[in-house]
Amino acid sequence: MKDLGVLDEYLEAVQGKLYLNMKPTGKLSLAQHIMHNTQWRGLQTIIDFDPDVYIEQEAERLAKTKIVNP
Numbered sequence: 001m002k003d004l005g006v007l008d009e010y011l012e013a014v015q016g017k018l019y020l021n022m023k024p025t026g027k028l029s030l031a032q033h034i035m036h037n038t039q040w041r042g043l044q045t046i047i048d049f050d051p052d053v054y055i056e057q058e059a060e061r062l063a064k065t066k067i068v069n070p
Contacts, residue, residue: 006037022051 001007010030012021022030031048 001034001037006033009033022049 002011007020009027010021010024010033012019020030024030027033028036029048029050031046035046
C-alpha cells in the first residue's frame with residue numbers, strides 16, 4: 001500500500017524514519033482507511049485501534065500495579 005501511494009496521507013517522518021499516523025486529525029483512522037482500500041475476506045475483523053484509549057488504559061493498569069523491591 002505504501003508503494004502504491006495509498007498511505008501517503010498517513011506517513012510522517014520523524015528523525016529520518018517513517019511512521020504511520022494511526023489517528024490523523026480530520027481524517028479517517030488508519031484502520032478505517034485500510035478497510036476502505038482493501039477487500040477483506042477474512043473471518044476476523046480489523047480492529048480500529050485508538051492509540052489514545054490504549055495509552056489511558058495502560059496508564060490505569062500501571063497505576064494499579066504494585067512495585068516490588070523498589
